[in-house]
Amino acid sequence: MKESPFIKVIFRELGRLRRRPRYxxxxxxxxxxxxxxxxxxxxxxxxxxxxxxxxDHDASYLSRRxxxxxxxxxxxxxxxxxxxxxxxxxxxxxxxxxxxxxxxxGTYANLLDxxxxxxxxxxxxxxLLPGQLSYRSLATICRLASGAVHREILRKQGVDDQAITYxxxxxxxxxxxxxxxxxxxxxxxxxxxxxxxxxLMAVIFTLYIIGEEQHLSxxxxxxxxxxxxxxxxxxxxxxxxxxxxxxxTIIGNLILFGPLHYTxxxxxxxxxxxxILYIAALQAVAVFIVALVxxxxxxxxxxxxxxxxxxxMSGFSFPVTSMPPALQGFSIIFPLRHYYLTYVDIALYDxxxxxxxxxxxxxxxxxxxxxxxxxxIYRNYTxxxxxx
Amino acid sequence: MxxxxxxxxxxxxxxxxxxxxxxxxxxxxxxxxxxxxxxLIFGAIYKEEAVRRLPIAVVDDSRSxxxxxxxxxxxxxxxxxxxxxxxxxxxxxHLMERRKINGIVYFPPExxxxxxxxxxxxxxxxxxxxxxxxYRSVYSAASAxxxxxxxxxxxxxxxxxxxxxxDASTKIEPIPFDDVKxxxxxxxxxxxxxxxxxxxxxxxTLFLGIGILAGTTVEDRRTLEMIPxxxxxxxxxxxxxxxxxxxxxxxxxxxxxxxxxxPKLFGLPHIGSMGDILLxxxxxxxxxxxxxxxxxxxxxxxxxGILTLFFFSIILVFLSGIVWPQEAxxxxxxxxxxxxxxxxxxxxxxxLNSMGAGLRDVRFEYLMLWGxxxxxxxxxxxxxxxxxxxxxxxxxxxxxxxxQWTLRQAKK
Numbered sequence: 001m002k003e004s005p006f007i008k009v010i011f012r013e014l015g016r017l018r019r020r021p022r023y024x025x026x027x028x029x030x031x032x033x034x035x036x037x038x039x040x041x042x043x044x045x046x047x048x049x050x051x052x053x054x055x056d057h058d059a060s061y062l063s064r065r066x067x068x069x070x071x072x073x074x075x076x077x078x079x080x081x082x083x084x085x086x087x088x089x090x091x092x093x094x095x096x097x098x099x100x101x102x103x104x105x106g107t108y109a110n111l112l113d114x115x116x117x118x119x120x121x122x123x124x125x126x127x128l129l130p131g132q133l134s135y136r137s138l139a140t141i142c143r144l145a146s147g148a149v150h151r152e153i154l155r156k157q158g159v160d161d162q163a164i165t166y167x168x169x170x171x172x173x174x175x176x177x178x179x180x181x182x183x184x185x186x187x188x189x190x191x192x193x194x195x196x197x198x199x200l201m202a203v204i205f206t207l208y209i210i211g212e213e214q215h216l217s218x219x220x221x222x223x224x225x226x227x228x229x230x231x232x233x234x235x236x237x238x239x240x241x242x243x244x245x246x247x248x249t250i251i252g253n254l255i256l257f258g259p260l261h262y263t264x265x266x267x268x269x270x271x272x273x274x275x276i277l278y279i280a281a282l283q284a285v286a287v288f289i290v291a292l293v294x295x296x297x298x299x300x301x302x303x304x305x306x307x308x309x310x311x312x313m314s315g316f317s318f319p320v321t322s323m324p325p326a327l328q329g330f331s332i333i334f335p336l337r338h339y340y341l342t343y344v345d346i347a348l349y350d351x352x353x354x355x356x357x358x359x360x361x362x363x364x365x366x367x368x369x370x371x372x373x374x375x376x377i378y379r380n381y382t383x384x385x386x387x388x
Numbered sequence: 389m390x391x392x393x394x395x396x397x398x399x400x401x402x403x404x405x406x407x408x409x410x411x412x413x414x415x416x417x418x419x420x421x422x423x424x425x426x427x428l429i430f431g432a433i434y435k436e437e438a439v440r441r442l443p444i445a446v447v448d449d450s451r452s453x454x455x456x457x458x459x460x461x462x463x464x465x466x467x468x469x470x471x472x473x474x475x476x477x478x479x480x481x482h483l484m485e486r487r488k489i490n491g492i493v494y495f496p497p498e499x500x501x502x503x504x505x506x507x508x509x510x511x512x513x514x515x516x517x518x519x520x521x522x523y524r525s526v527y528s529a530a531s532a533x534x535x536x537x538x539x540x541x542x543x544x545x546x547x548x549x550x551x552x553x554x555d556a557s558t559k560i561e562p563i564p565f566d567d568v569k570x571x572x573x574x575x576x577x578x579x580x581x582x583x584x585x586x587x588x589x590x591x592x593t594l595f596l597g598i599g600i601l602a603g604t605t606v607e608d609r610r611t612l613e614m615i616p617x618x619x620x621x622x623x624x625x626x627x628x629x630x631x632x633x634x635x636x637x638x639x640x641x642x643x644x645x646x647x648x649x650x651p652k653l654f655g656l657p658h659i660g661s662m663g664d665i666l667l668x669x670x671x672x673x674x675x676x677x678x679x680x681x682x683x684x685x686x687x688x689x690x691x692x693g694i695l696t697l698f699f700f701s702i703i704l705v706f707l708s709g710i711v712w713p714q715e716a717x718x719x720x721x722x723x724x725x726x727x728x729x730x731x732x733x734x735x736x737x738x739x740l741n742s743m744g745a746g747l748r749d750v751r752f753e754y755l756m757l758w759g760x761x762x763x764x765x766x767x768x769x770x771x772x773x774x775x776x777x778x779x780x781x782x783x784x785x786x787x788x789x790x791x792q793w794t795l796r797q798a799k800k
Contacts, residue, residue: 044716049715092570095739115558116561116563120565123570125572125580126742167542170508171510172534173511173531173534176512176513188517301596304596308426322438324433
């Protein structure tokens, strides 16, 4: 029975893998490490009890009460009470605290005299997330303090409770966080970064195994096994790893949406289909890079630069729509971008199966164009090789 | 004489290392192109600092003066832009699902009636949670509008009672507060993330470059060719110093451009004193270089090195405490992060450069970096020595086998 060249290349590749499984093992360990790292790093979901300080010039009942109220919030805790502004500023520079409240002298006395004392709230946004979270806690407590005083005055005037509520807060916002009710920070990061890391590994690994053939001068044997059919040669070589990395992405998603309970409104099947397309597109890009830059060392360097940019260009942290227009177009060539968009459609908005995968169409296009381009380049390459 | 000889040794290694770098296209790409490309791209990506004019929809079932005023005020915020006013929540939901909008504000029918009879009124806000910045922008726009609208309503209640002006202010907000944003007044994304990324770029390009160089040497089986013959025994430390000097020389212009010129070009915060930053960068560069040389000793193939260690860049960014605060990290990861020069480098540079801290304020990071520099220097020379020793033993063995073989041949 005559086997097709495609099957032969697959068996040849599996044989190579059996002889030198080290890289695949190392890559897998790297991916497992990343999952363990990210899941345990942000286990709390949102930073809590961030350190803040109070600069207390007043030393009164009010300032002590403010400290107690701050400590009672989930977001911050008062780690120090300073006598002057400079000490607190220095503490921020030392990163002992992220924010502080300054209570000027005579605050309580002025309050009792209806003289509107001013508090000052200092935050540093050099560390954006903790800066903003601690600002929010401090501002809430300050507003509540105002409200509490307001309420006391109205009570003493004999106003009833419903009218007091209206007087203090006539409007209330009833906020709904779609598909992430606790505003958990973890799903934002993990659902995109972790597939991104698998993608990074897949690209560099693909570059490596193709480059290796040229590097170890086994490329001739490879093409010979494929009977000169470049399509069979590439497809056979990449298929085992395509299956492997797709499987890893799907298992990764199983962990995220299974035991970790991230919201998945749509079907897991659609998400898995997306993962498969994503890996295929990445491998196509890798083949394209090898085709353009046959030098293995250089192509891996280029692959490294390309895959790191994917994290930023996917727009999960800073939206692509807020980037300069030229870069918005640039984001199309990153499969992670399409993965992110489709993931949002499927998981957060429960888009119908095919509509959800609509955003994944560019991935398919990416696969096709890159494959065709690289096949053309390879054909030229083999032609020149044959001629010489 | 002896000192002169030592210096000459260091100088020889230094020159050899520079030649190796110059001969490697991949390393040149990483040392000179990547270090410039990354900051430029990051600078361009985050140029807008914040998310502005996010499209949202307002569904107004109240159709009243109150809800219209709220809508106008909301539209006036920089963060959001009311693009759609659908008639039903269903339509709005549909828009949201098609990703046309990033938030919905809904006024229930009783919104105005409640306010008119002096009862607290609710309005609903639906936030797109697909990106943290979407959520933050929509939420902060809505709550800022709410605060403003509240004051309008409260003032009207009091003016109905004949209390106005300062009197009313005192009643409505007895303890007002001023909001001061220190160091980065724009509170933006670029001024927060890019300085940290600049340090990471320095760290990671060195890591990759040194790793590649080490891998190539091992692959080509000429570990010792780069070491002058007379240095192959006890004076191995001169080799490490010579090589480190070569990297430092190359990185002087790179650091000058990346850490000093780029912040000025992009208008990032740069209020630090140059002297302090330079003093801080000295142990940072030494620690990073020796750290990379230590790791590189374990790399036996050029490309597997990149393959296995490259994903670590992403992990190092998160370990540095710039994205996820150090306070919120589990103790294990916090201590783990201390062994990487990048953690201290990012923390120190950001505080010196963006917050204008003095060297004394980053004492912990500064001392840790010197400690790491010393530690990794020792590990580097130990590893080089061991490798050298193994190699010598092996060549000694080869020599003996060869000798025996020749003797046997001669006997025959």
